Amino acid sequence: MSRRLITEAKNTWCPGCGNFAIQHMLKDVLAEMEEEGRSLDEVVLVTGIGCHGKMADYLNINSFYAIHGRTIPVATGIKLANPDLSVICCAGDGDAYAEGLTHLIFAAKRNMDITLIVHDNRVYGLTTGQYTPTSPLNFHGRSTPGGTLEKPFNPLELALVSGATYIARTYTRKLDHLRATLREAIDHRGFSFVDVLQICATYYNMTKPYNARAYEMEDHDPGDFDAACTKMREWDYSSDAAIALGTFYRTTAPTFDEEFGNGKQSDEERKEAIAALLDTRG
Ligand SMILES: Cc1ncc(C[n+]2csc(CCOP(=O)(O)OP(=O)(O)O)c2C)c(N)n1
Ligand code: SF4
Numbered sequence: 001m002s003r004r005l006i007t008e009a010k011n012t013w014c015p016g017c018g019n020f021a022i023q024h025m026l027k028d029v030l031a032e033m034e035e036e037g038r039s040l041d042e043v044v045l046v047t048g049i050g051c052h053g054k055m056a057d058y059l060n061i062n063s064f065y066a067i068h069g070r071t072i073p074v075a076t077g078i079k080l081a082n083p084d085l086s087v088i089c090c091a092g093d094g095d096a097y098a099e100g101l102t103h104l105i106f107a108a109k110r111n112m113d114i115t116l117i118v119h120d121n122r123v124y125g126l127t128t129g130q131y132t133p134t135s136p137l138n139f140h141g142r143s144t145p146g147g148t149l150e151k152p153f154n155p156l157e158l159a160l161v162s163g164a165t166y167i168a169r170t171y172t173r174k175l176d177h178l179r180a181t182l183r184e185a186i187d188h189r190g191f192s193f194v195d196v197l198q199i200c201a202t203y204y205n206m207t208k209p210y211n212a213r214a215y216e217m218e219d220h221d222p223g224d225f226d227a228a229c230t231k232m233r234e235w236d237y238s239s240d241a242a243i244a245l246g247t248f249y250r251t252t253a254p255t256f257d258e259e260f261g262n263g264k265q266s267d268e269e270r271k272e273a274i275a276a277l278l279d280t281r282g
Contacts, residue, residue: 009057016201018172025179043086046075048095050126052119055090069099072107075114083257093120097133108162110256111190121200129203136238152237159193166192167249171214190255217246
């Protein structure tokens with residue numbers, strides 16, 4: 001019998017928060033994988049600290065609550081120790097693009113076979129509304145009442161030049177698109193990165209502008225690096241330009257975890273070592 005994927009934990013997200021959409025679309029993807037015969041015991045969720053981090057409490061799968069900014073190194077360690085696992089990170093934009101930024105760059109550079117889902121609400125939600133690296137120029141937040149003086153950076157471009165082999169953007173008000181993108185990212189072999197434009201209903205509610213400006217790409221070729229770069233530059237996370245959603249870039253390349261394990265241990269030896277480790281922990 002398939003397991004109940006939403007836990008009994010009391011949900012404390014604000015009404016209207018886009019995290020609900022990510023939680024439920026990820027749940028649907030996991031249920032679909034299970035129906036197809038994949039054991040969910042082989043899936044691990046790693047979260048950062050922030051409103052997004054509560055995914056670890058609310059989804060009933062193996063999970064690890066990392067410290068702020070450290071989802072990716074924890075996920076990397078898990079994947080290197082047991083490459084049979086699918087490792088999914090749910091991180092905030094503060095978590096992945098500020099505190100933990102270099103981890104993103106190096107995971108992309110190494111092409112680590114993990115999936116990074118960034119709940120990009122473009123604000124620090126849990127700590128009540130400070131600006132992040134994707135907040136627009138002149139953002140009036142709790143720590144910047146006079147408006148920010150810094151331009152945001154474009155996380156998609158950063159991931160592209162760093163070596164990510166799967167890069168997509170989706171939006172929490174487009175559920176089918178969100179679900180399909182999460183599935184594609186999890187299925188991709190290599191570092192997959194999804195920037196999810198997530199509504200923060202309380203500190204940065206972008207529903208109207210996103211509804212007006214977000215569109216799904218139709219004739220873009222994700223195998224073309226230069227076209228991906230051009231498409232990513234259409235919107236700089238600050239202007240009022242149209243916002244493309246979809247898979248910007250996808251390619252295949254050797255993954256760090258494959259290379260790391262090569263010739264070191266047979267599958268049997270690795271499984272025995274993991275079983276022995278689990279035994280010693282009672
Ligand atoms: C090392 C460290 N620095 C700062 C904090 C305080 N802190 C907790 S959550 C958070 C920001 C959360 O923002 P984001 O990652 O965007 O997640 P959201 O709450 O928006 O989902 C900060 C600064 C912390 N817990 N640890
Ligand atoms: S503060 Fe924003 S991100 Fe956090 S739960 Fe509320 S709506 Fe969601």
